[in-house]
Amino acid sequence: MSDEPTKLPTPGAATADALTSPATSAEIAEFVARVRAVAPPQVATGRGRLIFALDATMSRQPTWDLACQLQADMFREAGSIGGLDVRLVYFRGLDECRASPWIADTAQLSRLMGRISVAGGHTQIRKVLAEARREAIAHGVRALVFVGDAMEESADELCAKAGELGLLKVPVFMFQEGHDPLAEQTFREIARLSGGAYGRFDPGAAAQLRELLRAVAAYAAGGREALQRLSRSAGGAAALLAQMR
Numbered sequence: 001m002s003d004e005p006t007k008l009p010t011p012g013a014a015t016a017d018a019l020t021s022p023a024t025s026a027e028i029a030e031f032v033a034r035v036r037a038v039a040p041p042q043v044a045t046g047r048g049r050l051i052f053a054l055d056a057t058m059s060r061q062p063t064w065d066l067a068c069q070l071q072a073d074m075f076r077e078a079g080s081i082g083g084l085d086v087r088l089v090y091f092r093g094l095d096e097c098r099a100s101p102w103i104a105d106t107a108q109l110s111r112l113m114g115r116i117s118v119a120g121g122h123t124q125i126r127k128v129l130a131e132a133r134r135e136a137i138a139h140g141v142r143a144l145v146f147v148g149d150a151m152e153e154s155a156d157e158l159c160a161k162a163g164e165l166g167l168l169k170v171p172v173f174m175f176q177e178g179h180d181p182l183a184e185q186t187f188r189e190i191a192r193l194s195g196g197a198y199g200r201f202d203p204g205a206a207a208q209l210r211e212l213l214r215a216v217a218a219y220a221a222g223g224r225e226a227l228q229r230l231s232r233s234a235g236g237a238a239a240l241l242a243q244m245r
Helices: 025-039 060-077 105-114 125-136 154-168 180-194 204-229 236-245
Strands: 048-055 084-091 096-103 143-148 172-177 195-203
Touching: 048 060, 048 125, 048 204, 060 084, 060 105, 060 143, 060 204, 084 105, 084 125, 084 204, 096 105, 096 180, 125 143, 125 154, 143 180, 143 204, 154 180, 172 180, 172 204, 180 195, 180 204, 195 204, 204 236
Parallel strands: 048 084, 048 143, 143 172, 172 195
Antiparallel strands: 084 096
């Protein structure tokens, strides 16, 4: 089974991502710590590039609707700093994972998200992480944000993918809705191994999710300095900043 999402559509075809042998989180963390400092810089793009990934399985309908409403806040926050291009990635059903082209306009992203409906199925977080890796190598990605409530895959495989993103200096911001303990444990480890951060919000909590998305947009558009500036007035940004290496 390929890790590559279906494009909606996007120019050019991405190469298939090689499967990675599972490794323990401790081994991955040790390797990332040795290599991350000398990893090659990302391709310069002139604008922040953020992959916005969402679980669109059946349980996600309320949060999908909420994310549709709040994504404009990401563009507004990034616009005050330097601009943002967003690539939407989502999964649903038995084996459906799709990726949009890079989008620079909030209205265009809103229209796209408004045409997508949720469908029952299992999580496909592995494909999301693999897509981020491909894009980071090909074009440069400042950050990946994922919003979901469950994890139904091999934690070791996901952690291996997260470690690869850590080497590429692409932090993953894992935002969990609810209190599923397995999801929390894995989401926290993905964030740690990639150099990102974990955040949790209550079901339907617009204010909590808005603050988290604004913080990631600030980082994607302006880097750590922008996140530091936002953290002086936003608790969510301060919480994320405290976790990042």
